[in-house]
Amino acid sequence: MGRSPCCEKAHTNKGAWSKEEDERLISYIRAHGEGGWRSLPKAAGLLRCGKSCRLRWINYLRPDLKRGNFTKEEDDVIIKLHSLLGNKWSLIAGRLAGRTDNEIKNYWNTHIKRKLLSRGMDPQTHRPINHPAAAKIDSTPPPPPKENNSSSADNTSTTTTTEEEENCGGGLDLDLDLCIGIPSHANKYRKKESFNLKSCYDFLR
């Protein structure tokens, strides 16, 4: 049962990448472009899992990565988008040029989460910790955009319900004058959750 492993684990390296491995990966992708991750390691002469190569490239080696500390503006954008989208790191990353989902996820968990907690805010609900709504939801994240089933059909309604306020940062002093662009790589959400993203988009406008 279960899926076959994505690679032959017995013959793959794990852990930190060496300089030489990085260089191999970079030069291969420069020559052949991204994609074909499964076959890439062999073609590039790397003893790595294809997934590992992809992750290394996307999160660390890509030339357009910004690196360095997050600015106050980036902080604000992350908090606002998280209040709307929940833990949709790839979507949030799509709004921050040069930042990766992994980087944002780490930054959220190590910095912003703590910052919100120190302000007495629930990092999941974006509400005061002793707020009834926060207590009700407790540690569960704000419902991520879900498939448009019958019960959620009124999400497009122009009336602002209490639940919508909760999901979209209601009660916070947030400047929601944002425009969400759906990153090209977010296939997962483009189809499955486009409906609710659209509703958030409409809400933000």
Place this chain on the structure above:
DNA sequence: AAGGTTGACAACCGCCCCGGT
């Protein structure tokens, strides 16, 4: 100075979705 604790972040894992067949 040494040992323990905490923070930061790179990397891995398991699952899900989509497209091709």
Place this chain on the structure above:
DNA sequence: CACCGGGGCGGTTGTCAACCT
């Protein structure tokens, strides 16, 4: 229509450095 493989995502873990006692 069902199955399979590839790509992508979010959650979690591992490791190292900085800080504290």
